[in-house]
Amino acid sequence: MKLKLIIINFLCFLSIGFAQDMGSIKGRIIDKKTNQSLPYVNIIIKNNDKIITGGVTAEDGNFAINKLAPQKYVVEIQFMGYSTLVRNIDLTATHNQDLGTIAILEDVSELKDVEVVAERSNMVQKIDRKVINVGKDLIASGTTASEIMNNIPTVSIDPQTKEISMRGNSNVRVLVDGKPSNVSIEQLLQQIPSASIKQIELITNPSAKYNPEGMSGIINIILHKNSQEGFNGSLNTGVTFGITPKTNSALNLNYRVGKVNFYSNYGFNHGINANNGFVDSERTNLENRQDFNFRNKNNSHLLKLGMDYYIDDRNTISAYTNQSFAYGDGTGTTTVIFDDPVLNRNTNQFFGSTGGNKNQTYDVVYKHDFEKKDENIEFQVNYSHTENDENTFYDETIFNPTASFERRNIVKGTTDYFQFNADYVNPLSESTKLELGIETRIQNSNNKLNDDNPNFTSANNAFEFGRNIYSAYANMGKQIGKWSGQLGVRLEYFDLDADFTVNETNPSYTANQKITDDLFTVYPSAFVTYTANDKNSFNFNYSRRIDRPSIGQASPIREWTTPLLESRGNPELTPQFTNSFEVNYTRTTKLGAITSGIFYRRISDEISRVVFNDPNNPNRNILSYDNFDSNDAFGIxxxxxxxxxxxWSVNASADMYFRTVKGTVQNANTNALENAETDVTTFNVRVNNSFTATKNLRFQLFGMYRGKDRTLQFDRKEMYRIDFGTTYNILQGKGTITLRFNDMFETMRFAFDGNIPYRQSGAFYWESQTVYVGFNYMFGGGKNRALARKQRDANETQSGGGMF
Incomplete structure (x- = not known):
């Protein structure tokens, strides 16, 4: 018992002595000119250039930092818009020091330096990608990523389906901050606020480091991220006025102190979209005109919470979670008028639909930097769960004689995605670099359709889709004088297991399907760059790619239906492979940089859209996907x-694509399969002018032309538009007002004309002519604004990678 008392007394003595040896620093920060207290000023405590701890001032400008060891420190006082003040403190003699009142001076030049978003965008050609630094001209061109994508080279967005394509091909992989998303690409691009985008990387020939999906390459959207000390943030909001108004807002917050950086982002989109169109069909004995009118209301909320923990100079742990919720409802009518109403009865179909998408993503990354400069290893674990629900009601009325039919489709889908990867970088010498990595991806999806049709057939179908991908890669880079190169190879094993279960009351249609596949593939890549001088550089690259059928392309569950057309996937699709070659030349002149290039692709078993007759309904067609013969594509x-x-400055681009499409199509009258082939030439041009009127006032004039495109079954006609916009800086450059008039002459529409499987033509229209009014404001600079310093401008330093 006495021994225990002695030990307890000894430990208490040590703790008291240790506590007495600990020191503290306190003081008060004010503005030198106004003598007003400054809250949220960053106090950084360093020792030998290493951050030991820190804090921020309270509302009254006071701060106190305790539990400091008795030694010498450097105290840095940092605040956005003010000159940094440095004090040397010695706590070896006096453990507790009061610095008193410290006045700091506002620095106007520093406030100007905060503005890092250029007025105009620019493009940089790197060894394996084109990097577009997004300026205010692109931010003002649209409220979402989907809208500004149409304004950059190589990329196009289908105005009706929102499908993205590069170089005329829709087999594109989209990443956000280098990571995939379980949210569909179309929805993803419409949910990212344009002001959150820092850069867009166009990787037309990805190296072995990247997953090989995407025949036409990868689009990597890099969002603003900030790790500035203290509070900072931004508020971005705008309204688009068309037939109906639409809003898009984003709030971004960031707080860093010492070794920890916290960030959060919230985005909200709301709007009603009105669309209409028509299709004229000349099918023998079924000549008709279909008129479509759609009205959809969409709401989406996206929340990101994250943290970076800088353990020391060599070790960092980062973690975040994304929570996105999207809800929508819509109504529409499809009217079918036949040329001969005696043989065929006219039809009017009304539908009402509600649906939602929920996505949860969790991500953890650990990075270790070795003693050797630029040598590091990174481990990442990512998991996401997505739910999609749809409830659609159809009310179809047939005339002469009048009959009415009702049906309801209930679709539920879930997807679970897991990814683990480890990446290692080692600069073997000043001119040689080695990259190694491994990756595991596991994806499981389940989609169920409950078709309640009391008049004909009732179905309860399910499609389960699971695939596992295991891969490893190696890249070796070398520079010799003016030459630099990189060789890489990726080894990948792919395992697929899919089941389609049919349970319908109509016994004539029962076709359960089970699909399994396993494949080991090698994907090489090569890059060579020759820099002749400061003004001229050449780049050659090659890669092998694959496009695996997506869940939407493979799922045979009906996506949507009209009286004469139904959309569904094809579970029998096989992957398509592409060998891609590319040459680029960059010339730097007094006016700026010009990059030109040519590319060639050899595509095997190309996946494309196909229309064929419904075997269960001779009056209806099926819109689906199929594998076509191998073909070639090249472009300039x-x-x-x-x-x-x-x-006056200009960003301009032009491109021309050539390809031969081969495949098999169905004759609508005989149902026979026929070989078909067509040559396709597509031309696109974009010109974005930026005019500087005054220091704060800018004007933009944008024009684009997308030439005619062709598939085996129809021609898509050309489309073009002209936009005009202006931006005005207010509040000493911290605020920006944007006004833009899109499609001034209302010339945009999707029009087509074709002869396969029968003669048909049509057009679809949407709210292309709109007026956008936006406002963004930077918080964190200036004097005596406590709430403002808790936010930061997405145009300049958005936190943590935005929404995803």
């Missing part, structure tokens, strides 16, 4: 970032 591109004067 050029783009420039030019400044003609102090007040």
């Amino acid at each position: 591109e050029t783009s420039g970032n030019l400044k003609f004067s102090k007040w």
Whole structure:
């Protein structure tokens, strides 16, 4: 018992002595000119250039930092818009020091330096990608990523389906901050606020480091991220006025102190979209005209919470979670008028639909930097769960004689995605770099359809889709004088297991399907760059790619239906492979940089859209997917970032694509399969002018032309538009007001004309002519604004990678 008392007394003595040896620093920060207290000023405590701890001032400008060891420190006082103040403190003699009142001076030049978003965008050609630094001209061109994508070279967004394509091909993989998302690409691009985007990387020939999916390459959207000390943030909001108004807002917050950085982002989109169109069909004995009218209301909420923990100079742990919720409802009518109403009865179909999408993503990354410069290893674990629900009611009325039919489709889908990867980088010498990595991806999806049709057939079908992908890669880079190169290889094992279960009351249609596949594939890549001088550089690259059928392309569950057309996937699709070659030349002139390039692709078993007769309903067609024969594609591109004067600059691009499409189509009258082939030439051009009127006032004039495109079954006609916009900086550059008039002459529409499987033509229209009014404001700079310093401007330093 006495021994225990002695030990307890000894430990208490040590703890008291240790506590007495600990020191503290306190003080108060004010504005030198106004003598007002400054809250949220960053106090950084360093020792030998290493951050030991820190804090921020309270509302009254006071701060106190305790539990400091008795030694010498450097105290840095940092605040956005003010000159940094440095004090040397010695706590070896006096453990507790009061610095008193410290006045700091506002620095106008520092406030100007905060503005890092350029007025105009520019493009940089790197060894394996084109990097577009997004400026205010692109941010003002649209409220979402989907809208500004149409304004950059190589990329196009289908105005009706929102499908994205590069170089005329829709087999594109979209990443956000280098990571995939379980949210569909179309929905993903419409949910990312344009002001959150820092850069867009166009990786037309990805190296072995990247997953090989995407025949036409990868689009990597890099969002603003900030790790500035203290509070900072931004508020971005805008309204698009068309037939109905639409809103898009984003709030971004960031707080860093010492070794920890916290960030959060919230985005909200709301709007009603009205669309209409028609299709004229000349099918023998079924000649008709279909008129479509759609009205959809969408709401989406996206929340991201994350943290970076800087353990020390060599070790960092980062973690975040994304929570997205999207809800929508819509109504529409399809009217079918036949040329001969005696043989065929006219039909009117009304539908009402509600649906939602919920996504949860959790991500953890650990990074370790070795003693050797630029040598590091990174481990990442990512998991996401997505739910999709749809409830659609159809009310179909047939005339002469009148009959009415009702049906309801209930679709439920879930997807679970798990990813683990480890990446290692080792600069073997000043001119040689080695990259190694491994990756595991596991995806499981389940989609169920409950078709309640009391008049004909009732179905309860399910489609289960699971695939596992295991891969490893190696890249070796070398520079010799003016030459630099990189060789890489990726080894990948793919395992697929899919089941389609049919349970319908109509016994004539029962076709359960089970699909399994396993494949080991090698994907090589090569890059060579020759820099002749400061003004001329050449780049050659090659890669092998694959496009595996997506869940939407493979799922045979009906996606949507009209009286004469139904959309569904094809579970029998096989992957398509692409060998891609590319050459680029960059020329730097007094006006700016011009990049030109040519590319060639050899595509095997190309996946494309197909229309064929419904075997269960001779009056209806099925819109689906199929594998076509191998074909070739090549193209020419050029783009420039030019400044003609102090007040006029231009971003311009033009491209032309050539390809031969081969495949099998169905004759609508005989149902026979026929070989078909067509040559396709597509031309696109974009010009974005930026005019500087005053220091704070800018004007933009944008024009685009997308030439005619062709598939085996129809031609898509050309489309073009002209936009005009202006931006005005207010509040000493911290705020920006944007006004833009899109499609001034209302020339945009999707029109087509075709002869396969029968003669038909049509057009679809949407709210292309709109007026956008937006406002963004930077918080965190200036004097005596406590709430403002808890936010930061997405145009300049958005936190943590935005929404995803």
